[in-house]
Amino acid sequence: MARKQGSHADITGPKVRQAALRLFARHGFAAVSMRQIAAEVGVQAGALYLYTADKQTLLFELMRDHLEELLEDWQAPDADPVDQLESFVRHHIRFHLDRPELVFIAYMELRNLTPGNFAIIEGLRRDYEDRLEAVLKAGQASGRFAVPDTKLATMALIAMLTGVTTWYREGGRLDRAAVEAAYWDMVRKAVGT
Amino acid sequence: MARKQGSHADITGPKVRQAALRLFARHGFAAVSMRQIAAEVGVQAGALYLYTADKQTLLFELMRDHLEELLEDWQAPDADPVDQLESFVRHHIRFHLDRPELVFIAYMELRNLTPGNFAIIEGLRRDYEDRLEAVLKAGQASGRFAVPDTKLATMALIAMLTGVTTWYREGGRLDRAAVEAAYWDMVRKAVGT
DNA sequence: GGTTGAATTGAACGCGCGTTCAGATAACCT
DNA sequence: AGGTTATCTGAACGCGCGTTCAATTCAACC
Numbered sequence: 001m002a003r004k005q006g007s008h009a010d011i012t013g014p015k016v017r018q019a020a021l022r023l024f025a026r027h028g029f030a031a032v033s034m035r036q037i038a039a040e041v042g043v044q045a046g047a048l049y050l051y052t053a054d055k056q057t058l059l060f061e062l063m064r065d066h067l068e069e070l071l072e073d074w075q076a077p078d079a080d081p082v083d084q085l086e087s088f089v090r091h092h093i094r095f096h097l098d099r100p101e102l103v104f105i106a107y108m109e110l111r112n113l114t115p116g117n118f119a120i121i122e123g124l125r126r127d128y129e130d131r132l133e134a135v136l137k138a139g140q141a142s143g144r145f146a147v148p149d150t151k152l153a154t155m156a157l158i159a160m161l162t163g164v165t166t167w168y169r170e171g172g173r174l175d176r177a178a179v180e181a182a183y184w185d186m187v188r189k190a191v192g193t
Numbered sequence: 194m195a196r197k198q199g200s201h202a203d204i205t206g207p208k209v210r211q212a213a214l215r216l217f218a219r220h221g222f223a224a225v226s227m228r229q230i231a232a233e234v235g236v237q238a239g240a241l242y243l244y245t246a247d248k249q250t251l252l253f254e255l256m257r258d259h260l261e262e263l264l265e266d267w268q269a270p271d272a273d274p275v276d277q278l279e280s281f282v283r284h285h286i287r288f289h290l291d292r293p294e295l296v297f298i299a300y301m302e303l304r305n306l307t308p309g310n311f312a313i314i315e316g317l318r319r320d321y322e323d324r325l326e327a328v329l330k331a332g333q334a335s336g337r338f339a340v341p342d343t344k345l346a347t348m349a350l351i352a353m354l355t356g357v358t359t360w361y362r363e364g365g366r367l368d369r370a371a372v373e374a375a376y377w378d379m380v381r382k383a384v385g386t
Numbered sequence: 387g388g389t390t391g392a393a394t395t396g397a398a399c400g401c402g403c404g405t406t407c408a409g410a411t412a413a414c415c416t
Numbered sequence: 417a418g419g420t421t422a423t424c425t426g427a428a429c430g431c432g433c434g435t436t437c438a439a440t441t442c443a444a445c446c
Contacts, residue, residue, distance in 0.1 A: 026241050026304065027223075027304060028222075028223050028304060028305065029221075030220075030221050030223035030224035031223035031305065033270075038338070039196035108301055111219065112221065112224065113219060116350065132256060139338065147379070148374065148375035148378045149238035149367065149371075149375050151366075152367065152372065152375050153355060153375075153379065154377075155352070155359070155360045156353045156356060156357075156375075156376065156379055158356075159352050159353050159356025159359070160349045160350070160352050160356070162349070162352070163348060163349060163352025163353070163356075164348075164349075166348070166352070167348045173344075174342065174345065179345065180343075181341065181348065182341035182342050182346075182349075183345075185341045186340070186341065186349055186383045186384075187345065187383075189382045189383050189384075189385055190379045190380075190382050191379075191382075192382055
């Protein structure tokens with residue numbers, strides 16, 4: 001059987017990535033087989049290789065696309081460092097709460113990347129960290145912030161904010177606006193502003 | 194060959210756990226085989242089953258022992274909430290920097306636990322979170338702290354502090370004392386004290 | 387020095403893995 | 417209607433997996 005209705009490639013391709021995303025996030029890259037992904041898509045395992053070179057590439061492209069979208073989606077606004085920081089915090093929380101599975105994979109499956117792919121992903125991640133550090137440095141220089149060390153503060157704040165995905169549940173005690181506000185309150189104080 | 198020198202059980206047992214710890218942390222539970230662990234110990238795969246019921250139990254006991262040690266190692270001092278919080282922060286950083294591999298496993302391999310084992314580990318983790326939240330609640334009640342939400346603040350602070358293991362390297366730009374001090378400074382400010 | 391038993395080997399079990407590829411199928415084009 | 421081509425199947429490849437267990441080895445004991 002093939003070509004049952006319209007062009008299947010435009011449908012199956014995204015389905016493969018979506019199934020891989022779901023399964024990798026739930027069970028981990030190494031614990032998921034190509035046959036499981038194929039079953040989720042509704043296809044035999046061999047057909048997956050029309051849409052990805054191999055399993056490793058499937059993982060790598062999920063992570064790369066995620067980080068590239070993250071980088072595209074936020075630019076520091078032309079404002080003072082405090083407003084820039086608030087913008088960063090609110091965007092980070094929104095973006096991450098919208099993509100819990102991608103966030104999970106991008107942080108957990110680094111060690112399953114080949115060295116070459118790892119270097120690329122790590123570079124993208126560092127670009128993102130540098131964006132935040134630039135804001136902190138600007139604020140520190142202008143005397144608006146008082147952080148003990150901008151690099152350490154960058155890592156500390158990103159870890160704190162990203163952690164929201166580990167506990168936040170839709171429909172829980174706090175809604176997104178409350179979560180955003182609470183994190184921003186803590187970040188604001190932590191940097192001494 | 195057997196019993197080459199003294200009692201081997203006392204030596205091989207810990208070696209098995211150590212090898213599993215190292216390999217699970219480096220490559221992930223699902224990506225490590227019993228044969229790899231055995232090779233690291235210097236033994237055939239079958240011999241591992243003298244020291245563990247199965248691979249799952251090996252993972253579970255590493256995580257359980259780690260969390261139980263964490264819980265045993267810190268009790269809130271009889272002091273005001275600010276000092277309790279400082280004690281918690283400094284202990285958390287020290288304890289985690291001393292055991293980066295266990296920390297990594299305990300946070301990353303949760304999804305590879307069977308449901309029963311997962312429930313036990315999650316219970317231990319919640320006990321630890323409750324310790325911090327109790328401090329925050331006490332500080333909030335006495336007016337020393339001003340956090341937006343004690344549960345959210347608990348999760349935010351633990352995520353921030355645990356993140357230290359992802360970037361800290363021995364012999365790097367900052368030593369442990371500086372790291373401890375910097376995190377405490379940010380935590381102190383974040384809770385509004 | 388013979389016996390015991392803890393410690394380990396090494397082979398075996400059935401199974402699923404990632405990946406390849408020749409062949410089948412069905413939608414499209416002329 | 418017939419040919420073309422994108423899409424997918426299904427079988428096959430060699431390999432390593434977690435786990436079991438009879439047989440073996442050798443330090444310790446009598």
